[in-house]
Structure formats: structure tokens, C-alpha cells
Amino acid sequence: MSRPTRRKDAARTIAFTVLREVWGNGAYANLALGQRREGLHAADAAFVTELVSGTCRALGTYDLIIARASGRALNSLQPAVVDVLRLGTHQLLAMRVPTHAAISATVDLAALQIGERVAGTVNAILRKVAAHDVAGWLELLSEGSDERGRLALATNHPRWIVDAWAQVLPADELADALAADNVAPSPCLVVRPGLADRAELGGTPTRWSPFGAHRDGDPSAVDVVREGRAGVQDEGSQLVALALARATAPAGPWLDLCAGPGGKSALLAGLAREAGELLVASELQPHRARLVADNLRAYREPNRPVTIVADATRPAWRDGAFARALADVPCTGLGALRRRPESRWRRKPTDLPGLVALQRDLLSTAIRSVAPGGVVAYVTCSPHPAETVEVVAGATGVTVLSAPEHLPEVPDAASGDFVQLWPHRHGTDAMFLALLRRNA
Structure with a gap:
């Protein structure tokens, strides 16, 4: 019996490589992403960014979903297989990728990057993941949880962080604070006082700092940043x-x-x-x-x-x-x-x-x-x-x-x-x- 023809997808391959660097070697996702996505077309670069960042953001929740769907502990699976499943789960539950395409492309990725032997396992688990949308999974996983436990799942945070935030925030702000952690910030630039004027940054001035401005795009393309008279800073x-x-x-x-x-x-x-x-x-x-x-x-x-x-x-x-x-x-x-x-x-x-x-x-x-x-x-x-x-x-x-x-x-x-x-x-x-x- 001949093996199926596998299609290599450059964007998903980069996303898998970055995820392995993050969870296998302790890399920071934003730095690893920046190094790997150079040369991609804008649409592919955006796809890779969302795939990696979104997977990292919801990773704990996805791990619970994968464990429930597979009926086994994650540590019984090869770490690289777990990362492939995380990427597939994000596509199925949080991206506008058709179910068939998400499963097919992820199975191909697993076969090409790990080995043909894992393709069947990845396919079977992802089909079970696809049986529910994210709301359905959250409902299943939240059974028996208290309010903070449900909030932790819904906002993709470990429970201990939710408990810590609850100590320092009014109760009516807790959900908003956790949700804000899931919104990527716009790039913020800052001048070096005495070396540049904020007007040289372009973009939109920061609300309170007299030194900064928000500006989309590559900061290194801005003259004052490239010259060292300004930098990137929240x-x-x-x-x-x-x-x-x-x-x-x-x-x-x-x-x-x-x-x-x-x-x-x-x-x-x-x-x-x-x-x-x-x-x-x-x-x-x-x-x-x-x-x-x-x-x-x-x-x-x-x-x-x-x-x-x-x-x-x-x-x-x-x-x-x-x-x-x-x-x-x-x-x-x-x-x-x-x-x-x-x-x-x-x-x-x-x-x-x-x-x-x-x-x-x-x-x-x-x-x-x-x-x-x-x-x-x-x-x-x-x-x-x-x-x-x-x-x-x-x-x-x-x-x-x-x-x-x-x-x-x-x-x-x-x-x-x-x-x-x-x-x-x-x-x-x-x-x-x-x-x-x-x-x-």
C-alpha cells in the first residue's frame, strides 16, 4: 500500500519550528517568531504570528482539550506530537480555517516533521477535538468549577494567576484585566531625550509619556530608531x-x-x-x-x-x-x-x-x-x-x-x-x- 502524498506548508512548518523552540528549548515566542518569519509574504507572516501567539496564549486550555479528546495524559505523547496537536487545535477552535483543511494540513505537518507513524494518532485526536467548538469545550471542562476556575479557562490563564489578580483588583475589573492580556499591544517607540524629538517618531503620541508614540510596522524602518536616537519601549x-x-x-x-x-x-x-x-x-x-x-x-x-x-x-x-x-x-x-x-x-x-x-x-x-x-x-x-x-x-x-x-x-x-x-x-x-x- 503506497503512502499518501504529503503537502509541505511553509507557514505551518515555521510555526511548528518556533513552538518547538519555545517549549523544547525555552525560547521566547516573540523573538523566535521574529527570526523565523523573515522573507514570508505578509499574509503568511500574519498567519504564522497568529498560529504561534494564539497557541501559546491558550496552551493550557488546549492541553486540557487534547487530553480529554485523546483519553490519555499528554506526557504519554511525544512532545513534538503535542506541539502539532496544539497547533491543530488552535486552527480548529480559534482561527477561520475550515475543519477539513485544519486537520489535513496538521496531519501532513506531523507526518513530514515527526514521521508517518504518528499521522493516524494526530488525525484521530484532532477529529475528536473538532467534535465541539470552543464554547462547547469550555462548558465540558468547566463542569464542577467555581467562578474563578471558569474565568481562568475562558481567559486562558492558570488559576493561580487569576487568584493573584483577584487580590489586587476590584471584582468587577478582574475579567477585563485577564481579557486584556490576550490583546497584542501596538508597537510603542520612545525618543532618547536630547537626541530626538517625538515628532520624528511619527505615529500617534502616547497618552501620558511625553517621549513616546505608537506606530505600526517595523520599528527598525524608522530613521531615529535605526540611528539609536530612539528605541522601542512600552x-x-x-x-x-x-x-x-x-x-x-x-x-x-x-x-x-x-x-x-x-x-x-x-x-x-x-x-x-x-x-x-x-x-x-x-x-x-x-x-x-x-x-x-x-x-x-x-x-x-x-x-x-x-x-x-x-x-x-x-x-x-x-x-x-x-x-x-x-x-x-x-x-x-x-x-x-x-x-x-x-x-x-x-x-x-x-x-x-x-x-x-x-x-x-x-x-x-x-x-x-x-x-x-x-x-x-x-x-x-x-x-x-x-x-x-x-x-x-x-x-x-x-x-x-x-x-x-x-x-x-x-x-x-x-x-x-x-x-x-x-x-x-x-x-x-x-x-x-x-x-x-x-x-x-
Whole structure:
């Protein structure tokens, strides 16, 4: 008996390759996508983007559907087969791909990329997936769940994230906040102060940051970005840097404690130069320090910013050496799920203790690094209480300033003395900001 003729589909093959890099090698979906889709026609590039991003976004829900449809645990299937099934499930349940085409193309993909032996299994499971639409599957999977459990399924979030958001949001905003995580943001550009004017960015000016603009298309095609006089940065990141620059502090150099990849450093460097001060950007990883230096390359004397490779938990500078310090600490990144949809399934509650310990150490370093009267901005791209208010509550030797008073133009951002931005309220990443003044 002859084997069926298999049709190779370039777009689906790229999507499968990216998904394997994400779940097999720990790659970031947006970066892997950017590297793989070059040279595709616009329609194919858009198809690949939706296929990968949508699959990553709903992956946990799709895994439950695949397990129910197959009647077996996912770990009993080859990982590559699981990724093929995830791609097929997304086409069947969330894309306007006809059922026959979605199944046929996915079976061909499995046969060509994994082997003919898995084609029958993939075909059988996808036909069972196709027996219900997404609403039908959600109804089946939600049986016996409470309200938050149903909300987690409907918005493609792990339950633990839903529970964490419920701690910090009014109940009537919870669904909107989770839904906003599923809407990809438009590209946001930012000028380097003193090197470019916002008008050079084109696009639509950001609502509150005086430095940014939203502009669709490839940022590298914009002259000021290509020249290093502007970059790509979410408006929320722009705002927290602006708040630090607005705080009253002694004269002296500024420090970016965890600078990589350098977006906030580049904005702070310009603001520091306008104040007649120098920015020192410190980064632990040499490859990330090179990214910081590249972001700062357009600055020249006077007060040209300095990039160093250093471990901020064992600082290479003396205590009290700086007037201001930004501690944009490593975190779960749960505030940027719009950009990295896979993070919601990659991160686990067990990641928090180690990250929180590091965050406390870095905040302590930042406080020691500023002179008495100096100001520290503690920033995370996560609204999780364990990474935000609970870390700040453990800080000693400081007075908490009113962060909202330093961003008075931004509505509905105050969370006590802190600023908490949200995608559904502000159209930004969910950035947290605390401003702390070192006591005498």
C-alpha cells in the first residue's frame, strides 16, 4: 500500500519550528517568531504570528482539550506530537480555517516533521477535538468549577494567576484585566531625550509619556530608531523612569541597577544629562550588557552614560555613591503577558520564592547605593503582591514617597502610595512602581 502524498506548508512548518523552540528549548515566542518569519509574504507572516501567539496564549486550555479528546495524559505523547496537536487545535477552535483543511494540513505537518507513524494518532485526536467548538469545550471542562476556575479557562490563564489578580483588583475589573492580556499591544517607540524629538517618531503620541508614540510596522524602518536616537519601549516603562527623574533628590550620578536590555537606561540617560548628571548602567550578564551599551550608543559627551558588568547583589561601587537608583528587578514578567503569552504557562507559583529573595536583595542594594536623601525607584513588570507591595514592606531605612504624586497625569494608577498600571486601564504593561527615600 503506497503512502499518501504529503503537502509541505511553509507557514505551518515555521510555526511548528518556533513552538518547538519555545517549549523544547525555552525560547521566547516573540523573538523566535521574529527570526523565523523573515522573507514570508505578509499574509503568511500574519498567519504564522497568529498560529504561534494564539497557541501559546491558550496552551493550557488546549492541553486540557487534547487530553480529554485523546483519553490519555499528554506526557504519554511525544512532545513534538503535542506541539502539532496544539497547533491543530488552535486552527480548529480559534482561527477561520475550515475543519477539513485544519486537520489535513496538521496531519501532513506531523507526518513530514515527526514521521508517518504518528499521522493516524494526530488525525484521530484532532477529529475528536473538532467534535465541539470552543464554547462547547469550555462548558465540558468547566463542569464542577467555581467562578474563578471558569474565568481562568475562558481567559486562558492558570488559576493561580487569576487568584493573584483577584487580590489586587476590584471584582468587577478582574475579567477585563485577564481579557486584556490576550490583546497584542501596538508597537510603542520612545525618543532618547536630547537626541530626538517625538515628532520624528511619527505615529500617534502616547497618552501620558511625553517621549513616546505608537506606530505600526517595523520599528527598525524608522530613521531615529535605526540611528539609536530612539528605541522601542512600552509606555508604562517610560512612565516609571519619568517618575524617578521627577523626584526631588540630591545632586549626583544616577544608577540603573539591573539595566539589561537597556530601554529604561536609554531614557534615564537622557533625563540625567538634562539634569547635568551621569548615568551608570549596571548589568550582570555580559551579553545583556552589550545590549545596554547598544541602546546607549548615540549618547556622547558631556556626561556620556557608562555601562558596566557587575553583580548588583555584590555591588562594584561604594555605598551612597548615587543620588537616584532604578531597581527594575527580575520578576515573573506576568505584567507583560500581552507580549509574551507563553509566560503564563511557563511560570509557576514555585518560581516566586527564589525571585522574591533576589528582589529583596536587589532593593536592599539599591537603598544602600544612594546617599541619604537619595531616591530609589523599585519597579517590577508584575502586579503579583509577593513581588511588589510585600517586597517593599520589608525594606528598612527608607521613607515611602507617594509615587502617584509623581505621575499625576495618569488616572486610576494609585494603589496607596504606589503606582500600579494595567493593560485594561492604561493600555500599558502592568508595571508596579514604588519610590523610596533613604533616611539620614
